[in-house]
Amino acid sequence: MADKGKRLPLLIVIVLGTVFVVQYFVPSRPSQGLYRQALRWSIVMGLPAIVIAIDSLVRHHAARIRRRQAGWGDSLVYLGAALLMAAAGLAGGVGEGSLFMRLFTYAMAPMQATVFSLLAFYMTSAAYRSFRARSAEATLLLASAFILMLGLIPLGAAIWRGIPAVSEWLLLVPNMAAKRGLGFGIGLGIVATALKIILGVERSWMGGS
Amino acid sequence: MTIPRPIRLSMPATAALLALCANAFAVRPPAQLQAKDSPDDEGGKVRLEWRLSPDDSAAAVKGYLVERAASADGPYAEVRQVFRGSASYEDQKLQDKTDYYYRVRALGAAGDTSEPAQAGPVQARQQWFRKGKLNAVIGLVLFLLIIVYYLRRAQKENLFLRRLAGLDALEESVGRATEMGRPILCVLGSQGLDSVATIAGLNILGQVARQTAEYGTPLLVPTQDFIIQAVAREVVKTGYAAQGHPDRFSEDSVFYVVGNQMGYASAISGLMSRQRPAANLFVGHFYAEAMVMAEAGNATGAIQIAGTDAVTQLPFFIVACDYTLMGEELFAASAYLSRQPQLVGTIKAQDLGKVILVALLLALSVLTLALRTPFFYNLLGVQ
Numbered sequence: 001m002a003d004k005g006k007r008l009p010l011l012i013v014i015v016l017g018t019v020f021v022v023q024y025f026v027p028s029r030p031s032q033g034l035y036r037q038a039l040r041w042s043i044v045m046g047l048p049a050i051v052i053a054i055d056s057l058v059r060h061h062a063a064r065i066r067r068r069q070a071g072w073g074d075s076l077v078y079l080g081a082a083l084l085m086a087a088a089g090l091a092g093g094v095g096e097g098s099l100f101m102r103l104f105t106y107a108m109a110p111m112q113a114t115v116f117s118l119l120a121f122y123m124t125s126a127a128y129r130s131f132r133a134r135s136a137e138a139t140l141l142l143a144s145a146f147i148l149m150l151g152l153i154p155l156g157a158a159i160w161r162g163i164p165a166v167s168e169w170l171l172l173v174p175n176m177a178a179k180r181g182l183g184f185g186i187g188l189g190i191v192a193t194a195l196k197i198i199l200g201v202e203r204s205w206m207g208g209s
Numbered sequence: 210m211t212i213p214r215p216i217r218l219s220m221p222a223t224a225a226l227l228a229l230c231a232n233a234f235a236v237r238p239p240a241q242l243q244a245k246d247s248p249d250d251e252g253g254k255v256r257l258e259w260r261l262s263p264d265d266s267a268a269a270v271k272g273y274l275v276e277r278a279a280s281a282d283g284p285y286a287e288v289r290q291v292f293r294g295s296a297s298y299e300d301q302k303l304q305d306k307t308d309y310y311y312r313v314r315a316l317g318a319a320g321d322t323s324e325p326a327q328a329g330p331v332q333a334r335q336q337w338f339r340k341g342k343l344n345a346v347i348g349l350v351l352f353l354l355i356i357v358y359y360l361r362r363a364q365k366e367n368l369f370l371r372r373l374a375g376l377d378a379l380e381e382s383v384g385r386a387t388e389m390g391r392p393i394l395c396v397l398g399s400q401g402l403d404s405v406a407t408i409a410g411l412n413i414l415g416q417v418a419r420q421t422a423e424y425g426t427p428l429l430v431p432t433q434d435f436i437i438q439a440v441a442r443e444v445v446k447t448g449y450a451a452q453g454h455p456d457r458f459s460e461d462s463v464f465y466v467v468g469n470q471m472g473y474a475s476a477i478s479g480l481m482s483r484q485r486p487a488a489n490l491f492v493g494h495f496y497a498e499a500m501v502m503a504e505a506g507n508a509t510g511a512i513q514i515a516g517t518d519a520v521t522q523l524p525f526f527i528v529a530c531d532y533t534l535m536g537e538e539l540f541a542a543s544a545y546l547s548r549q550p551q552l553v554g555t556i557k558a559q560d561l562g563k564v565i566l567v568a569l570l571l572a573l574s575v576l577t578l579a580l581r582t583p584f585f586y587n588l589l590g591v592q
Contacts, residue, residue, distance in 0.1 A: 021349075025342055028335045029251040046436050053435030053465035056442075060464040071483045108469075115471040119497060122504040123525075130528040179520055182536040186518045188562045189540030190405040191349065192555050195356055197408065201551045204412035204444075204543045 010200050017198035057082070144170055236264045236317040239273060239296075242326035244311045249342075252305045252335030258297045259326055262315040265293055269318055275300070276312040281329065285312050303333045345591050351565075356558040363554030370553055375514050375532030376545045379413075379490070382512040383420045386487035392427035393417065394486035396477060396502060398493020398517070399470060402436050405540070406518045410492035411437075411444050412543035413516070417490065418448030422457055430463040431480060433473045438465040474498035478505035491515040491530070492539065495522045503529035516542060 020038070023031050061075035088100040095101065131142045150156035151167020196202035239259040247254035257275065264270050270293050276285035277300065291298050303309060310329030314322040362368070386393045395417060397410040414430065421428040430445060432438040442463040449458035466476045478501060481489065489506040491499065491513070499515075499522040506513050507529045515526035516534030526533045534542060537559065544552030569589070576585040 025339050025346055026337060027249050027251050027339050028337050032251045049435045049439045052439050056438060056460075056464045057466070060461055063461060071479065074479065112469065112471040115475050115501065116497065119500055122500050122529075126500065126504060126507075126525065126528040182520050182523070184563055184566055185535075185537030185559075186520075186540075188352070188559045188566070189409075189518070189537035191352060192356065192559045192562075193405050193409055193412075193540045195353060196552065196555050199356075199360075201360065201555065202412065202543060204415035204547065 006203070010203070014198060014200055017194070021194075021198070235321050236270050236315045236323045237262050238323035239313050239315055239326045242311065242313050242328040244309070244328040244331040246332060246334050247299060249336055249339040253301060253303050253333050255300045255303060255309060255311075255331050255333050256297065257300065257311055257313065257328070259313050261294070261296050262323060264315065264317075268293070271316045271318050273298075274314045274316050274322060276314070276325070278310045278312075278329075279308065281310050281327075285310075290316065305333050305335060308332060342591055344588060352558070352562050355561050356555055359554035359558040359561075360551050361554075363550040363557075368550070368553050368557050370545060370556060373534065373538055373541070373545055375516065375534045375538070376542055378512065378514055378532050379417065379546065380420060382488035382490075382514065383417070383424060383426055385512060387424040387426045389487045391485055391487040392429045393421060393488045393490065394429045394431075394477075394481065394484075394506075394511075395490045395492065397430070397432060397437055397441060398491070398495050399433055399473070399498060400494040401434050402440060404494050406492075406494040407437060409518075409540045409542065410516070411441060413490070413492045413539075413546065414441060415444045415448050416543060416546040418445040419452050422449040422452040422454045425454075425457055427459075428462050429480070429484070429486065431466045431473075431477060432463065433466060433468055433470075435465050435468075438463060470496065470498050471501070474501040477502045481505050481509050481511070485509050486511050488512045488514070491517070491526065492534075492542075493517065495519050495526075497522075500525040500529065506530075 016038075020035075023035055058079065061079050063069075064075040065072045065079075085100065085103060088098070088103055092098045092100060127145070130138065131145060132138060147163065148167050148170055150159065151164045151170075156163040156167065193202065239262050242257065242259040244255055244257050247256045259273075262270050262273075272293050273291050273295060275288045275291065275298050277288045278285040288300055289298060298313075300309075300311075308330035309332070310327070311331070312325035312327050314325045316322055359368075383393060395410075395414050397414065398404070398407055400407050402408070418428060420426075428445065430441050432441055442460070445463055446455070446458050449455050467473050480486075481502075482505065486506075486509075489502075489511045491503065492515070495517050496519070499517070499519070503513060503515065503526055513530035514532045514534070515530040516539035517523060517526060518536050518539055520536070523533065523535055541556050541559070544556050573585045573588060577583065
């Protein structure tokens with residue numbers, strides 16, 4: 001039996017969960033109106049969470065700076081940058097040519113692109129580790145990856161005209177079969193998790209039973 | 210050499226010849242225009258479908274002009290021009306239960322229009338059930354019945370659950386972190402609270418929080434979403450309270466980092482290299498940042514356990530993590546960790562659901578191939 005503090009959230013989840021499962025199958029105007037209203041409510045209810053998040057962010061980094069923890073300088077830069085962006089947006093707006101937009105275009109976007117480009121190196125190191133033929137599975141993986149990569153470049157067809165077709169078969173047959181198998185499990189898992197929560201069986205999201 | 214004399218035509222003959230020439234060069238009209246109420250909607254929409262003008266493929270047609278009127282005799286007003294090759298249009302914002310008439314003309318490249326194809330009257334109406342999702346309703350009800358059956362069965366007997374190495378390692382990683390005096394890092398993915406994978410991640414976090422509360426191991430939960438931060442904090446706090454150690458919970462353990470994808474990946478990578486968590490958990494839905502975080506964690510030598518329903522990110526987690534929960538295993542984690550009979554029962558229901566689904570697919574595939582009709586194939590399609 002749920003304790004008193006958990007009864008209300010459980011009741012809200014059970015009632016609203018059931019209502020919105022039914023709503024999904026009812027296309028009529030009142031049903032769609034209810035859905036749109038719920039979306040608006042979820043945005044409104046999320047707003048106080050922004051305040052909590054900003055409070056958490058400032059407290060977390062301020063504490064690191066105060067305690068001079070490892071990397072406290074990064075926290076200082078982070079808080080300074082967050083303040084600068086907020087001030088630029090509030091003072092000059094976020095339109096084209098504003099300071100906020102210039103900071104975004106010339107500082108934030110290149111930094112994001114830099115981290116994104118690191119993916120190539122991470123992939124190489126991960127591929128090196130996994131493609132070392134230490135077991136039958138790893139050897140199979142190595143061979144499949146080799147054929148796939150060859151099939152995607154002109155050199156593959158130059159070696160043997162059938163390589164692109166083999167490469168495509170690997171992608172569309174064994175690879176697709178595995179993906180669809182995973183898809184069935186994921187689909188049923190999603191429905192089962194949703195039903196568990198709606199039925200009140202799953203309560204870990206409230207910190208355990 | 211004789212020069213032919215010009216032919217002289219009378220006025221009516223000239224007019225008839227001009228009309229003949231105009232008809233010869235005008236684009237031919239679309240055919241078989243059908244106007245129907247849009248199915249499975251909230252009303253106010255009519256769907257038009259027609260067969261393309263025979264001149265459509267020859268590029269003589271620029272597009273199609275859709276016109277609407279309240280009576281068959283008109284006047285017709287232009288509703289929309291659609292591109293060449295378009296054989297359908299959905300007219301919106303109409304009054305329900307009101308008669309409408311439609312005409313569709315082909316627009317010639319020279320600006321001329323064809324004779325119209327006509328349809329009507331038609332009325333827009335709202336529906337109270339999505340007929341295209343009837344199979345989904347049947348499947349959902351059937352699956353619900355299976356879950357209820359296994360929930361009852363789980364109360365009477367112990368149901369077998371196969372071992373999941375990744376989840377067995379979870380408790381071991383908490384113990385390892387405790388011995389090493391290092392924290393456990395839990396990353397809840399990059400989607401919001403509307404993602405079931407995030408909720409599954411929160412379920413796992415709840416179980417992990419109970420274990421870290423028991424052992425007094427520091428837990429770090431940096432989040433990318435402010436709503437998840439608020440919910441995750443409550444989940445961890447309640448987990449600590451449930452184990453009788455509310456004093457061990459630190460408000461600072463669950464914190465918001467940034468909403469930006471790569472900014473978040475950088476922050477997590479930095480946190481891993483500075484604080485060197487003994488175990489990293491990646492549970493939820495991930496995108497390209499998965500590889501950045503998992504490789505950064507791999508470099509620190511931490512035990513890494515990942516669980517995601519993002520099929521495209523699974524290979525990256527498999528190569529960079531020690532254990533990976535693939536797809537449905539993520540959703541089974543909460544039941545596996547808590548060992549609550551009712552939750553275990555739902556896992557058995559999922560297994561039976563899979564068996565039924567695969568059997569159904571096989572049977573319908575055989576019937577489709579044997580009888581050469583798409584009817585059975587379409588039975589599983591959801592519109």
